[in-house]
Amino acid sequence: MEITNVTEYEVIAKQKLPKMVYDYYASGAEDQWTLAENRNAFSRILFRPRILIDVSKIDVATTVLGFKISMPIMIAPTAMQKMAHPEGEYATARAASAAGTIMTLSSWATSSVEEVASTGPGIRFFQLYVYKDRNVVAQLVRRAERAGFKAIALTVDTPRLGRREADIKNRFTLPPFLTLKNFEGLDLGKMDKAADSGLASYVAGQIDRTLSWKVC
Template identity: 80%
Template sequence: MEITNVTEYQAIAKQKLPKMIYDYYASGAEDEWTLQENREAFARILFRPRILIDVSKIDMTTTILGFKLSMPIMISPTAMQKMAHPDGEYATARAASAAGTIMVYKDRKVVEQLVRRAEKAGFKAIALTVDTPRLGRREADIKNRFVLPPNLTLKNFEGLDLGKMDQANDSGLASYVAGQIDRTLSWKDVKWLQSITTMPILVKGVITAEDSRLAVENGAAGIIVSNHGARQLDYVPATISALEEVVKGAGGQIPVFLDGGVRRGTDVFKALALGAAGVFIGRPVVFSLAVAGEAGVSNVLKMLRDEFELTMALSGCNSLADITRNHVVTEADKFGVMPSRL
């Protein structure tokens, strides 16, 4: 079967993966309203394409935190990729590198050890995930009594004596994480992190202007607008709906990225038109990895790249700088919630 778009990988992955593992990757929190909304909100944004512009040369390159990328499409921090494919994160990293883009790894003594380990391994930035003081209620994981397959370990935590993920009466992952996460995490810890490393820190999990302003005040190098793939608090807005608010809060002082719901090159264009410096993809990576390993991830990146390039051409944009707010119309525009741009 010829795969012609990113979404098709999910149905094939569902057939291929054990139910517990597929459900872990695919599910969201509680009613999964935000999970659906992360996709549906993109569908409510329409284009205002410009015509009769010479688009014979399209330049999608960009520079993010000093790194030159072939396109503004990057790979989200997605844990436990070896459940999808034996090569796991290695395959994903190779596909990202071949495509000229980057992937992100997530994650007081333990943090310092992890940071040192990341520096030693040559990582260039830290994405601090800030929306998980507790793990969201993922009912599929509870039903499945989710636990890591016996042949896998949380490699990042190896040698740090953090115990192991045991079978539990609900989700083994939720029980394990509850014992590892520091619920007192606050903005002062972002400052502390800056004191132990020179790597730039991206704050991942911001969806309000208030927190966007605080991220700037506390020295974050960038913001990733994310609702954790709709796996934490249900009934928060889709990330594409929260994006403009966060961009305004940042006031152009640091770059803002979008994570969540991106499945088409048109989604990438919409995010950039609303002020994102780039986007991150998560689930499409693990599903394509499950279906075809490194080649699957490479194909996802290629399809998104090709669709994005076509969207730019059909909108009359030669470079990322040409993509403006005037190229899209949102629901808020239609109802006159925001002041007219014209």
């Protein structure tokens, strides 16, 4: 199938990916109202046509936090990309670099900050949740900094993960051959991981729900 627009990737993904994996990427929480509203919000953004304008030379480059990128489009953090393809975050990092834009790596990635940095040059940000154990937060930030990441994208709208009904029905678990690489080798300290808990679900439960402007 020849892909002619972005939405066709979803059709192909549904054909190729296991249902559990596809549903994880494609679905939202509860009745998916927010997911639908996000799409509707984009549909309300319109372009104003201008006639008889010289468009022989077009430059859509812009800057984000002082970094010049080729277009006003960045790659948002998406967790566990190796569920979709063995290259996972490696391929995303290379693609972002080739396109001249910024990749934001999920802290729940299946490739570590060091592994993504090893793919070559590129401007990269690191997405971070604030955990109850601030020592874990500090370790993640230091590793991202040492790996050459340029900014932290702090997630503050998820004091509790949404109730993703598709994941509940599919009994979603991270495939056994994958792990959240950024948490390997960390001193988890008082997080006190339960032996029978998967790392993904365990880490999700450690997000600090008391976070507020006062706590920050």
